Amino acid sequence: MSRPDRRWHGHAARLLTLAAILAGCAEAPRRIPTLFTNSLPRDGRGKQPTPTSTATATSTLAPAPADPWRPTPPPPAAPRSAPTPPAARELMLPNGLRVVAVEHHARPVVVMTLLWPRGAFSDPSDAAGATSLAVQIATDYRERSDRGEEDLEEKPLRGLVAELGATLDSGTTHEAAWIHLTGYAADLGAYLTLLAGAVQEPRHGERSFKGRRDAKLDFLEDLRTSDDDALGRVMAQAAFGRGHPYARSPIGTRASLSTLGLEDVVRQQAAVLVPEGATLVVVGDLDARTVLGQAQAAFRGWQGRALPAPVVEAGPAAAAREPVGLLRRQPASTLVTCAARPLAGVTSSDASLQLLAALLGDGAASRLARALREQGGHAYAVGAGLERRRHGRAFLACATLGADRGGEGLKAFRETLAAVRAAPPSASELAHALGQVQAELDASWDDAHHISAAWTEAIALGEDRPRPERRRAELMAVTADELWRAAREVLRPEATRWVVSGETAAAARASEANGLGAPLALTLDR
Amino acid sequence: MNRFRTAPAPGTTALALAAALSLLAPSRGAAATTSDGTFEARKTTPAQLSVEVQRFALSNGLTVILAPDATGSSVAVWMRFRAGALFEPPGRSGLAHLVEHLLASGPTPETDYATLLESRRARHFNASTGYDGMSFEAVVPSEELPAALWVAADRLGTLPALVDQGLVDRHRRVVVEERALRVVDEPYGLVDERLSARLFAEPHPLHAGVVGAVAELGAVSAEEVRAFVASYLVPANAVLVVAGRFDPAQARRLIDEGVGRLPPGRPAPTPALPPPSEPYVDQRAEPLARRPRVSLAWRFPALPRDVGLALRLGGQVLGFMSDGAFGMGVEAGLLEYAGESVFQLDVTVPYGEPMSVMEGDAKGLLRFLTLREAPVELLHAAHLALDRAALFHLDNLEGRAAALAALELLPPPHLPIGEQLGWHWNLDRYMLRDTARIYLKEPQVVMHARPTRPKAARGERP
Numbered sequence: 001m002s003r004p005d006r007r008w009h010g011h012a013a014r015l016l017t018l019a020a021i022l023a024g025c026a027e028a029p030r031r032i033p034t035l036f037t038n039s040l041p042r043d044g045r046g047k048q049p050t051p052t053s054t055a056t057a058t059s060t061l062a063p064a065p066a067d068p069w070r071p072t073p074p075p076p077a078a079p080r081s082a083p084t085p086p087a088a089r090e091l092m093l094p095n096g097l098r099v100v101a102v103e104h105h106a107r108p109v110v111v112m113t114l115l116w117p118r119g120a121f122s123d124p125s126d127a128a129g130a131t132s133l134a135v136q137i138a139t140d141y142r143e144r145s146d147r148g149e150e151d152l153e154e155k156p157l158r159g160l161v162a163e164l165g166a167t168l169d170s171g172t173t174h175e176a177a178w179i180h181l182t183g184y185a186a187d188l189g190a191y192l193t194l195l196a197g198a199v200q201e202p203r204h205g206e207r208s209f210k211g212r213r214d215a216k217l218d219f220l221e222d223l224r225t226s227d228d229d230a231l232g233r234v235m236a237q238a239a240f241g242r243g244h245p246y247a248r249s250p251i252g253t254r255a256s257l258s259t260l261g262l263e264d265v266v267r268q269q270a271a272v273l274v275p276e277g278a279t280l281v282v283v284g285d286l287d288a289r290t291v292l293g294q295a296q297a298a299f300r301g302w303q304g305r306a307l308p309a310p311v312v313e314a315g316p317a318a319a320a321r322e323p324v325g326l327l328r329r330q331p332a333s334t335l336v337t338c339a340a341r342p343l344a345g346v347t348s349s350d351a352s353l354q355l356l357a358a359l360l361g362d363g364a365a366s367r368l369a370r371a372l373r374e375q376g377g378h379a380y381a382v383g384a385g386l387e388r389r390r391h392g393r394a395f396l397a398c399a400t401l402g403a404d405r406g407g408e409g410l411k412a413f414r415e416t417l418a419a420v421r422a423a424p425p426s427a428s429e430l431a432h433a434l435g436q437v438q439a440e441l442d443a444s445w446d447d448a449h450h451i452s453a454a455w456t457e458a459i460a461l462g463e464d465r466p467r468p469e470r471r472r473a474e475l476m477a478v479t480a481d482e483l484w485r486a487a488r489e490v491l492r493p494e495a496t497r498w499v500v501s502g503e504t505a506a507a508a509r510a511s512e513a514n515g516l517g518a519p520l521a522l523t524l525d526r
Numbered sequence: 527m528n529r530f531r532t533a534p535a536p537g538t539t540a541l542a543l544a545a546a547l548s549l550l551a552p553s554r555g556a557a558a559t560t561s562d563g564t565f566e567a568r569k570t571t572p573a574q575l576s577v578e579v580q581r582f583a584l585s586n587g588l589t590v591i592l593a594p595d596a597t598g599s600s601v602a603v604w605m606r607f608r609a610g611a612l613f614e615p616p617g618r619s620g621l622a623h624l625v626e627h628l629l630a631s632g633p634t635p636e637t638d639y640a641t642l643l644e645s646r647r648a649r650h651f652n653a654s655t656g657y658d659g660m661s662f663e664a665v666v667p668s669e670e671l672p673a674a675l676w677v678a679a680d681r682l683g684t685l686p687a688l689v690d691q692g693l694v695d696r697h698r699r700v701v702v703e704e705r706a707l708r709v710v711d712e713p714y715g716l717v718d719e720r721l722s723a724r725l726f727a728e729p730h731p732l733h734a735g736v737v738g739a740v741a742e743l744g745a746v747s748a749e750e751v752r753a754f755v756a757s758y759l760v761p762a763n764a765v766l767v768v769a770g771r772f773d774p775a776q777a778r779r780l781i782d783e784g785v786g787r788l789p790p791g792r793p794a795p796t797p798a799l800p801p802p803s804e805p806y807v808d809q810r811a812e813p814l815a816r817r818p819r820v821s822l823a824w825r826f827p828a829l830p831r832d833v834g835l836a837l838r839l840g841g842q843v844l845g846f847m848s849d850g851a852f853g854m855g856v857e858a859g860l861l862e863y864a865g866e867s868v869f870q871l872d873v874t875v876p877y878g879e880p881m882s883v884m885e886g887d888a889k890g891l892l893r894f895l896t897l898r899e900a901p902v903e904l905l906h907a908a909h910l911a912l913d914r915a916a917l918f919h920l921d922n923l924e925g926r927a928a929a930l931a932a933l934e935l936l937p938p939p940h941l942p943i944g945e946q947l948g949w950h951w952n953l954d955r956y957m958l959r960d961t962a963r964i965y966l967k968e969p970q971v972v973m974h975a976r977p978t979r980p981k982a983a984r985g986e987r988p
Contacts, residue, residue, distance in 0.1 A: 065586050069683050069787035073636075074676050077646055078669035083599030106597050107921040108574050109914070162846065163903060165569060165910025183914060184569045215853050218876040221981060222816050331813050333706040364631060364640035364651065377699025380707050400707045402699075432645040439649035442667060446598045447921045 083445050085468060088455075089288035091296065095303055096276030099295040100455060100465075101288035104448050108185040110284030111452040114195060115178045115459055117277050120250035121310035127264045129252020132172040133212055134268040138198055139170050139179065140208035156208075157198050164190060174250050175310075175390050176460045177272060182449075185285040189294050196298035202269040209262045216251050217258070220526045231336060231501050234327050234522045238340035238497040239387060239394035245312050246392060247525065254526050274304025279459050283452040312391040321494045324511045326519035327501040335406040335502035335510060337413060338398040341490050342497075348486035351474040353386040353395060356486045358433035359425055360384040360416070361397050365432055371416045372399050378409035390462050395490050403506040407513030414493075414514060421491045424484035433483070437475055441468045568951050570913045576944030577926060580774060581934075584781070586790035587762025591930050592777055593769040600649065601770035602665045602927035603674040605785075608794045608935055609758035610658040611736045612864060616729065620701065620738015621746050623655040625754050627697045630662065632685050639677045646670045650924055655736055658796075658864035659935055660759070665923055668771040672780055678766065679784035686755045691748045698743060705737045713815035717975040720810050724971045725825050725868065727803050760791020765934040769927040796864045802826070802970050809881065809974035816977045817855070817874040820884040822892070822969040824869045829965075834862055835950045836961035837869050840895050842908040843958075844871060847891060853877075856891065864935075869966065878980030885972060895962035899955040909951055916947045 090100045116135075123130050139157045161168040166183025179198070181191055223230045233249065240246040252260070280299070282291050343353075361368045361384025368382040384397035397417070401409035425433070444454035444466065458466040500507045500519060511519045580592040614621045630653040631640040643651050643664055650665035662681065664674045709715040719735060726732040734742065766785060768777050802825045812819070829837070837860045844858035853876035861868045873888040894900075900908075919925035933943060941949075 064789055065584075065787045067787055068789070069679060069784070071680065071684055072676070074642055074680075075672040078667075078672070080647070081599070081667065081669055083667075106595070107917045108570065109917045109921060162907050162911070165907065165914050167911075167914075182918065184910075184917075186569050211853070215876070218853060218981070333710045334703070363644040365638065365644050373700055374696070377696050377703065380700055380704040400703065402703050402706060428641070428645065432641055435645040435647045439644075439647040439667075442599060442647060443649040446600055446923055449918070449922065 082469070082472070083442050085445050085466070086451060087288070088465070089292060091292040093275065093296055093299060095300070096274075096278070096306070097295075097299050097302065098279045099292055099299075100279060100281045101286060101291040101295075102281070102283040102451055102455065103286060103288050104283055104451055105285050106447065108285045109448055110181075110183060110185045110188050110191070110282060110286060111448045112181045112183075112188075112191060112195070112283075113178055113281045113452060113456045114180075114199070115176060115279050115281065115456055116272055116274075117176060117279075117460075117462075118272050118307055118310075119173045119175045119177050120248070120252075121174050121245060121312060122272060122307050123252070123268070124264070126256075127252075127260055127268070128249070128256035129216065129260060130264050130268040131177055131272050132216070132251045133209065133260070133265045134202075134272055135170045135172055135177045135179065136212050137204055137208045137265065138202040138269060138273060139168060140203055140212070141205040157194065157203065160194055161191070166191065172250055173460070174246055174248075178456070188282070188284075188286060188291065192294050192298040196302065199273050199275075199299075200302045202266075202273055204262060204266050204269060206262055209265060213257055213260065217254060219251070220249070220254050220257075223524050223526060230327055230329075230524060231338070231499070233524050234325060234499055234501075235338055235340055235396065237522070237525075238325060238338070238499050239342060239396060240392055241342060244392070246389060249525050270304070271307050274306055275299065275302045276304060277306035281452060281455045281459070283455070284448050322497050322520075324507070324516050324519040325497065325499040325522045326504065326507045327499065327522050327524075328504055329501050330503050332502040332506075333403050335401045335403045335409070335500050335506055336398065337401050337406075337410060337501075337510075338396060338499045339413070339417065340497045340499060341395040341495055343393045343395060343490070346489055348482075348489050349474065349478075350386065350388065350393070351471070352478050352482050352486035353393075353490065354437050355430070355433045355475065355478055355483050356420075356490065357384040357386050357395065357397075358436040359429055359483065359487075360420060362433070362436040366436075367416050367420060367429075368397065368399060368413070371412050372401070372409060376409070376412050378402060378405060378412055388461060390460075401510070403502055406500075406502070406506050406510030410510045410514050417491045417496070418493075420487045424480045427480065430478075430480050430483060434475060434478075438472060441472055444468060568909065568913060568948070570917065570948065572942075572944035572948050574944070575913070575916055575920065575947040576942060577769075577920060577930060579930065579943075584761065584786045586786060586788060587760075587793065588785055588788075588790075589765040589934060590778075590781055591765060591767045591769075591934060592772075592774045593767065593926065593930060594772055594774050595770055598771050598923060599668060600665050600923055601668045601671050601674070601768060601772045602650075602663070602923045603671070603678055604661060604663050604767040604769070604927040604931045605678050605764055606659050606661040606767070606931035606935060607759050607764045608658065608796075608864065609660040609754075609763065610656045610863070611738070612658050612731050612797060612799075613758055613794055614731050614738075614754075615750075616731075618738075618742055618746055618750060619731070619734035620736075620743035621750065621754055622660060622758075623736050623738065624694070624697060624701055624743065624746055625751055625759070626653045626655045626660050626662075627701060628689055628693060628751060629653070629681055629685050629755065629759065632681075633688055633693055637680065637684055637688065639681065643670070643673060643677060646673055648674075656863065657732055657736065657861075659932065661928070661931060663924070663927070665770075665927075671768070671772050671777060675768075675777070675780045675784050679788060682759060682761075682785070682788055686752050686759075689748050689751050689755075694746060694748045694751055698746065701737065701743065702740060705740070709735075709737060711814070714812060714819060714975055715814075717810050717812055717819070717821075717973060720808060721821055721823060721971055721973045724803075724806050724808055724973070725823050727800075730800050731797065756791070758794050761785060761788050762790045762792055763794045765931050767927045767931045767934070769930060770923050799827075799865050805968050805970055805972075807972040807974075809976060812975040812977045815874075815975070816979055816981050817876050818879055818881065818884055818977055818980060819872055819874045819975040820881065820888045821873075821971075821973040821975070822871045822885075822888055823971045823973070824966065825970055826867045826869070826965065828865055829862070829867045831949065832953060832957065833961055833965065834860060834867060836953050836958050837867075837965060839905070839908050839912070839950055839953060839958055840962055840966075841869070841871075842911055843895065843900055843904055844891055846904060846907065847894075864937075876981065878977070881974040881976060885974070892962070892966055896959065896966060899959050902955065905955050905958065912950055913948070 086102050088102045092098050141156050158168045164187045168181045170179045237247040361382050372379040372382050379399040379401050382399040387394045444450050454466040507519050577593050583589050611622050648666045653662045666674045722735045841858040847856040855874040858871040
């Protein structure tokens with residue numbers, strides 16, 4: 001059921017979740033439990049209260065406090081205390097599988113991710129999308145019994161996991177693939193057994209293959225209107241360059257999927273779902289030493305050598321000014337407007353660029369939030385971020401401008417970027433940016449999902465583990481001058497690629513009012 | 527024709543349904559059975575679903591819940607008021623949500639709470655408005671608890687006097703842009719808006735949802751904003767939750783010296799709400815999404831606890847029917863708020879399908895609840911899923927604070943949270959069936975969303 005809550009600040013706006021914009025491989029959307037949407041019992045005796053019972057029971061005036069409130073200045077900032085990351089134990093199995101166990105004992109739950117360092121970049125040249133399907137159908141039906149007869153009563157792996165009260169999903173990016181499970185700590189042994197069975201003898205039913213392939217074809221056909229996914233594709237082109245491998249569809253194209261056969265996918269399962277190079281990260285209410293032993297027992301029979309690492313060419317340096325790219329979307333009352341900056345050749349450090357992104361678009365007090373939202377009323381949601389990948393990085397800033405005042409909004413957007421280039425940030429702005437990026441680091445250790453994400457994101461980037469203190473030290477070392485230098489290096493107008501998603505006429509008006517010429521319609525890689 | 531009795535054929539909703547049902551169909555060696563063939567009992571004790579709290583009321587009527595937990599590094603400060611869209615005066619839909627925007631952070635350097643807390647490493651600073659409640663939320667490092675509690679008090683003590691018409695107009699523009707993004711440009715957004723208008727037909731205060739009708743929003747004055755704040759954003763109408771790593775004695779002192787000294791105000795009475803109207807079938811063209819959708823919705827007066835939980839359990843069972851391999855999407859759930867509840871079932875398929883057929887399919891799904899007892903495995907999995915979701919929700923600081931605040935504002939009696947969250951285990955499949963039969967008869971609203979550009983069935987794909 002749809003959630004009625006409306007939020008003041010657009011953190012939740014999917015369009016501006018930069019990771020989502022560039023993920024480009026949204027598969028089944030994750031269902032979010034709505035357990036606490038004011039949805040709990042209201043009467044312990046099962047009695048139905050009358051609509052006005054609250055009123056009659058409680059509408060008495062409490063006495064005024066003897067010592068009334070008076071305004072005071074805010075308390076001074078407190079000395080920072082750094083959170084301590086939870087201890088992790090790990091083990092490398094003889095077959096090349098690395099197992100990491102992290103203890104977090106707040107609730108009896110576990111989060112488990114089996115991560116392979118091969119994704120769509122490892123697709124055979126004539127079978128784009130094979131890796132994505134290979135991982136996905138491994139969680140579906142088997143459809144054949146051991147004796148080869150049809151076995152339609154076979155449950156999908158997801159069903160077996162659901163019976164244990166857990167959830168399971170899978171996914172693929174350009175450079176990684178994973179199976180992810182959340183469930184009860186008490187069933188950890190059973191989950192490991194199920195997962196080990198699934199990867200040692202991957203499911204590859206004909207019907208589930210056809211169903212999943214059709215679902216991907218549906219997804220590609222829908223790209224015209226599912227704006228955030230379509231925008232993700234064109235933004236990847238703008239951020240990394242049209243010919244860059246990151247600009248390709250990680251789930252394949254209509255042409256490649258249409259000719260893909262089950263045998264291609266089965267071959268890809270054998271090539272990708274191997275222990276060598278893979279990492280199993282288990283986080284939760286567990287004894288790390290015990291988990292390592294359980295994992296060793298469950299996965300010891302799994303064999304296979306990893307594919308060679310794919311060769312990915314670096315992205316092109318930012319070209320001379322390009323016309324505004326237009327992703328046609330009709331009907332649309334917003335102009336989702338993004339500035340993308342490929343970073344090939346840029347020397348500013350990740351830490352400087354993360355702080356620049358925070359200064360521009362992270363939080364309610366960022367430059368874009370102030371200019372476009374609080375002061376101008378041009379946009380509900382704004383955001384900026386550094387997109388880090390194994391083989392490239394890009395800088396993005398976006399806003400959902402109102403289409404009726406798109407020209408003014410785009411002008412304010414461009415002026416904000418120019419202002420950041422024109423003068424160094426103030427000490428308070430640097431402190432705000434630093435506070436935002438540090439808050440994200442601190443949040444990595446507070447609950448099982450965050451801890452798991454910190455580990456898997458680091459590993460997917462090719463790092464062996466999360467290193468928050470090193471990142472924190474790098475951030476703290478950035479000066480206002482270095483931040484300004486990064487702004488001058490990155491936010492050059494001639495190197496910025498603008499992309500607008502919305503109605504053609506509104507986009508043209510906004511672009512031409514800013515002297516950027518007529519927008520150039522973009523095509524999607526389908 | 528009852529499509530659930532036909533043999534599955536490729537490319538039909540029935541195939542998707544058959545596949546979905548087999549997701550949890552009985553099979554050899556069911557993983558959840560024990561050696562004697564019975565199903566495992568629940569895996570969670572009430573203690574594991576509990577949160578240890580200190581609960582007290584201040585002299586100005588503010589209810590305070592302290593939930594200390596030394597395992598993390600942050601503290602959440604959540605202040606929730608009985609001040610959602612239900613409490614808006616006639617002709618002023620959207621007022622509550624606009625007030626929330628105006629009071630989240632202030633217009634002067636001294637009241638710029640966003641900058642203050644974000645500079646002090648707040649990982650979460652936000653506000654939200656729903657049907658019955660409005661929340662102001664912050665999660666900060668534990669040493670910054672004084673700053674977060676200072677903001678909670680200063681917001682009520684200082685901001686209302688700073689609200690003028692210029693500020694209202696500026697924030698109204700942002701709200702209009704929020705509607706453009708989250709309703710107009712969102713697949714099924716305008717369909718859902720129409721569905722709300724039917725389900726909460728005027729004079730119901732929710733007829734225009736939380737965002738409100740643009741014309742009514744345009745008429746809101748600064749004076750009306752201040753009046754709403756004076757009536758509803760007052761300590762006697764609120765709960766303050768502090769959860770996470772902190773010293774309860776320090777928190778108590780800071781609360782006494784801050785929000786504890788604000789003038790009390792009055793608790794807001796829940797408004798009397800008009801009864802549900804006659805059943806209504808409506809349709810609307812859907813210009814964005816390409817999947818046809820049928821929604822069935824029921825609005826009830828406040829439900830007895832067991833009925834509400836049975837419907838939530840039913841929603842969870844129906845949610846198992848989604849199947850990614852075959853493209854059918856099923857979402858179902860119960861939303862409870864002050865004085866009422868809504869149950870809604872949405873079904874989508876990835877290709878053009880006559881709406882009458884889809885409506886039949888949606889009703890067929892419901893018959894799965896009403897005409898038979900849910901299979902034990904399915905019900906057991908639904909119970910386990912509810913507990914698992916609760917555990918993960920409580921593991922997350924924002925989730926824990928939000929849950930404690932929301933539960934507190936429900937009418938009494940207030941059971942311990944662990945008892946409330948685990949109560950669904952008292953329901954069996956017969957109670958689920960009987961509840962569904964009684965409550966999920968004729969839907970109050972059936973809404974057809976017809977894509978303007980439907981796709982061909984998969985079998986017809988070139």
